[in-house]
Amino acid sequence: MEPEFDAEGLFDDDYLHFYRELIDTGSDAEATLIWELLGLEPGTEVLDLACGHGRLAGPLAARGCRVTGLDSSAPFLDRARTDAAARGIEVDYVLGDMRELPWTDRFDAVFNWFTAFGYFSDEGNRRVLAEVHRSLKPGGRFAMELNNVVNLLPRYLPAVVREVGEDMSIDQHRLDPITFRSHVERTIVRGGERRTIRYSVRFFTVPELRDWLRQAGFRDIEALGEDGSRLTREHERLIVTATRG
Known part of the structure; x- marks a missing residue:
């Protein structure tokens, strides 16, 4: 059985409302890091897996990559397409499930950013990696960016509150040490209305x-920090790179 994960309820306009500053900050710098880590160049076929509203797909397309973005959120993809049209860039945005990718031997590089891995059961998460492997060309490169748990666990809080004006997002956290999943109950109070979303991340x-x-x-697996250097406990983010064998 897949763990509880309300993707439709989580990734919507409220998510962008409360987290826009966080998710948009540093997009160009992150795109530059992805470009360097994956050895991208104009014409490279790239898949942004769980692309959201295109904050990284757009800058890479602007640099000349042939970018495909896949996400399960139709509203996010609509925003991404609108942004691409406004910027005069071409990105092929696809609605889909990362456990069932429609490509084989297609991409030179795939990246999965901003803790967009770990939503499913262990079987489902392993399936994502198998699908990425199949979608890459032989020798293609993969990069994923997640929390560095060595750094995160000492500062893991039972609750986190974000405020935008009079609106509030309240996260209550519970870490299961057996499954190593963080279970979250998010309460949104916005415009006088209140709702709750539940999800968990491995x-x-x-x-x-x-x-x-x-x-x-995969082979040639490396663990790096958010600055692209060798991972240490001081890094808040973990980047793992690998090559399709």
């Missing part, structure tokens, strides 16, 4: 991810 250690990636057929 946490990963580097040795575990390395094993999963190897079992999926």
